[in-house]
Amino acid sequence: MRSLYSKVWQTLGAVKTGVILLILVVVVSAAGTVILQRPTTDGDEIQRAYAPQMLHLLDALGLTNVFHSWWFVVLLSLVSLSIIAASIQRFPNSWRFYSRPYKSPDDSFRKALPLHVEIPIASEAQGLNVAERAFKKAGFKPEHIVREKSFSLFGERHRISEMAVYIVHASLLLIFFGGIVDALTGWTGFLMLSPGQAANHFELRNGGDITLPFSVRCDGTGQENYADGTPKKWWSKLTVLENGNSVLQKEIVVNEPLVYRGARFYQASYGDTGKMETMKLNATPVKDGTAQEITLGLASAPAQLDADTSVRIAEFIPDYVVRDGQIYTRSNQIGSPAVHLVVESKKLAKAVNVWLPPIEGFAENSNSPYKFEVTALEMQHYTGLQVSHEPGQWAVWAGVILMGCGLVVVFYLVHVRVWGVPARDARGQLVLWVGGISNKNRDVFEERFKKLVEEIKSEVGAGAAKAEAPVAALAGR
Numbered sequence: 001m002r003s004l005y006s007k008v009w010q011t012l013g014a015v016k017t018g019v020i021l022l023i024l025v026v027v028v029s030a031a032g033t034v035i036l037q038r039p040t041t042d043g044d045e046i047q048r049a050y051a052p053q054m055l056h057l058l059d060a061l062g063l064t065n066v067f068h069s070w071w072f073v074v075l076l077s078l079v080s081l082s083i084i085a086a087s088i089q090r091f092p093n094s095w096r097f098y099s100r101p102y103k104s105p106d107d108s109f110r111k112a113l114p115l116h117v118e119i120p121i122a123s124e125a126q127g128l129n130v131a132e133r134a135f136k137k138a139g140f141k142p143e144h145i146v147r148e149k150s151f152s153l154f155g156e157r158h159r160i161s162e163m164a165v166y167i168v169h170a171s172l173l174l175i176f177f178g179g180i181v182d183a184l185t186g187w188t189g190f191l192m193l194s195p196g197q198a199a200n201h202f203e204l205r206n207g208g209d210i211t212l213p214f215s216v217r218c219d220g221t222g223q224e225n226y227a228d229g230t231p232k233k234w235w236s237k238l239t240v241l242e243n244g245n246s247v248l249q250k251e252i253v254v255n256e257p258l259v260y261r262g263a264r265f266y267q268a269s270y271g272d273t274g275k276m277e278t279m280k281l282n283a284t285p286v287k288d289g290t291a292q293e294i295t296l297g298l299a300s301a302p303a304q305l306d307a308d309t310s311v312r313i314a315e316f317i318p319d320y321v322v323r324d325g326q327i328y329t330r331s332n333q334i335g336s337p338a339v340h341l342v343v344e345s346k347k348l349a350k351a352v353n354v355w356l357p358p359i360e361g362f363a364e365n366s367n368s369p370y371k372f373e374v375t376a377l378e379m380q381h382y383t384g385l386q387v388s389h390e391p392g393q394w395a396v397w398a399g400v401i402l403m404g405c406g407l408v409v410v411f412y413l414v415h416v417r418v419w420g421v422p423a424r425d426a427r428g429q430l431v432l433w434v435g436g437i438s439n440k441n442r443d444v445f446e447e448r449f450k451k452l453v454e455e456i457k458s459e460v461g462a463g464a465a466k467a468e469a470p471v472a473a474l475a476g477r
Helices: 002-013 015-034 043-049 052-061 070-099 107-112 124-137 159-185 393-412 442-476
Strands: 116-120 143-146 151-157 187-193 198-203 209-225 231-242 245-253 258-260 263-285 292-296 309-317 320-323 326-329 338-345 352-356 370-389 416-424 430-438
Touching (some): 015 070, 043 052, 070 159, 116 442, 124 416, 124 430, 124 442, 159 393, 187 209, 209 370, 231 258, 231 263, 231 370, 245 258, 245 263, 263 309, 309 370, 338 370, 416 442
Antiparallel strands (some): 116 430, 143 151, 151 416, 187 370, 198 209, 231 245, 258 263, 263 370, 309 338, 320 326, 338 352, 416 430
């Protein structure tokens, strides 16, 4: 069992395993963005998009609800375990390298380091002093390393970049943790409201229903169009009601939701309810008289046309059809609209049914003392709200921010180390051994290292020239 556990642990922590699992997550996530997903797409739309056999296969594989499927949760869990295993296996060495940097290079290290030079010096003190000034000028903070039999100089920059991989690992774990939490405990539903309506109960897209501890009321909704008439945006004015009090108001548009107590209300759709809000008509007496404009609604009081006559709306059909001697509503969208008016007058024996347009067998327009013409129609609209609860989003966003910080460290911070060691070369001459190394961008570092070496050589040469001048003067005397 120990051997099996060790093999599983080593396999989980292998780079190849992590890469394969990450590729699978990317592929599956891409499929989830291309294939219509049931929690966020209407069922009728999905059925129109795919053939019945294909839809059955997608449903069976869970590809129409990828981000809430059990196998996606398992995949995220495996990736997370792989990242944890890889981090635990490699962290001790990384931490040892980070917390105890190699500051005093021995002979074998100096010989093996690819980037190094040997500069002749007059004394150890001179070499170390010159190197210290050059290190400071190059942006390093030099540190004097004193050993029992040696002195050396050490400088470095951006040691934190050695731990950047663990910052990225932590960010991925946060993102995957948020995805797992959302898949297990999150939900998505849909809510339709007309202006003035409030609701706190709605059905979930994947079955079931939910009741929120607060209500949301629609105070208004509308659509803005481009010059050619195509929709530009939908908007809704929403009010959150809790214990009968208004606690939050916001006008939402697509991608700018209202968020309250963990629930997000997105603008998802907009349309006609099939119900009329108001209608404007011109009423003209059949006999001599002047036309007058009236405004009617289904719930409004009758409009008085004269001292004896009034008219009201009895019925409005947005798209009518006559079949088998009956009037039916074909759809809730404006297609072939018809309005049923009832004209009542003291001069008439009974009320007159007026239909606009006249419908044979139902209209009694010829008996009406007024003719009517519709001049404007205002329909009642609804706003479609997608409601979602995603408790793992805080972890996802925290992971995204942390990953941004980690990638900045990975790509823009380079761990650079330089050493200066007084030593004897192969001929026994005293030299200043200067070496350096970087964990990436080595071509760039080599150019900086050359400038550092030139700075040291020029200062060492200037010091030697000053020392030779008094000797030459004494020799001339």
